[in-house]
Amino acid sequence: MPLLHSGKVRDMYDLGDDLLMVASDRISTYDAVHPTPIPDKGKVLTGLSVLWFGLTKDIVPNHFLSATDGVPAEFRGRGLRVRNLKMLPVECIVRGYITGSGWKDYKATGAISGISLPEGLQESQQFPEPIYTPSTKAEEGHDEAIDFDETVKLLGSEELAAQVREVSIAVYKAVAEHARERGVILADTKFEFGLDANGVLTLGDEVCTPDSSRFWPADSYEIGRGQPSFDKQFVRDWATNSGWDKNPPAPEIPQDIVEQTRERYVTAYERLSGESFGAWLDRVS
Numbered sequence: 001m002p003l004l005h006s007g008k009v010r011d012m013y014d015l016g017d018d019l020l021m022v023a024s025d026r027i028s029t030y031d032a033v034h035p036t037p038i039p040d041k042g043k044v045l046t047g048l049s050v051l052w053f054g055l056t057k058d059i060v061p062n063h064f065l066s067a068t069d070g071v072p073a074e075f076r077g078r079g080l081r082v083r084n085l086k087m088l089p090v091e092c093i094v095r096g097y098i099t100g101s102g103w104k105d106y107k108a109t110g111a112i113s114g115i116s117l118p119e120g121l122q123e124s125q126q127f128p129e130p131i132y133t134p135s136t137k138a139e140e141g142h143d144e145a146i147d148f149d150e151t152v153k154l155l156g157s158e159e160l161a162a163q164v165r166e167v168s169i170a171v172y173k174a175v176a177e178h179a180r181e182r183g184v185i186l187a188d189t190k191f192e193f194g195l196d197a198n199g200v201l202t203l204g205d206e207v208c209t210p211d212s213s214r215f216w217p218a219d220s221y222e223i224g225r226g227q228p229s230f231d232k233q234f235v236r237d238w239a240t241n242s243g244w245d246k247n248p249p250a251p252e253i254p255q256d257i258v259e260q261t262r263e264r265y266v267t268a269y270e271r272l273s274g275e276s277f278g279a280w281l282d283r284v285s
Helices: 041-056 100-109 148-155 158-181 233-240 255-273 277-284
Strands: 003-006 010-014 018-023 064-066 079-083 090-097 126-132 184-195 201-204 213-217
Touching (some): 041 255, 041 277, 126 158, 233 255
Antiparallel strands (some): 018 079, 090 126
């Protein structure tokens, strides 16, 4: 199959009318891919995305077609046949809790992506309502936070920009509610949207995975500090404290960090889906 694009994690292949999206076990921090893979990571991302595509399909159409039909045997579990979209040049970030770069920006300016916030918020505190804090999609280097007016300029339409914002928040709320019922907090997440052949806004890429989201165990949640997580933050924390200067090339990841990261990803799948990770693999094998 012709390879159309190879990203930090996903490879896109041409299936003629459709695309094959394959999630690898590669992992990146600070926009650099580490040479050490995380076993089964791509299969976790794919299984969770399928879960959320099903949960949110009545909120917004998505590009998912099949996890088996048209997916070669060697890619089962990590590959999806999807519709081809004209992707929008905006990363659609929704935050339900103040953490990460949002917490850093708030401490410095009292705002996130141009949204002024109340004084006195504490780290990991929940917002009264989720906020939409988009960013650019950088081909190289780091994405840059932007405000709503800048998304209007990038998308060329205030109506489309408003629709993207509303749908992003609606999808976040649906997933967050599902997760909370299973003892997991969805602190924040990132979506990507495109337009289909008829110009209809469509959810693409991955949805609410441990790569694109922060998942916290609800039973240990406590305002005023960072939280343990079921996501890439564990590797990001290791990378931050490793002495690496955050410029490519990224360093090898120690085996114990690899094993603990895999365990976190699989735990995220099993808690959120309510089934064993093996059940997903059996279903698509």
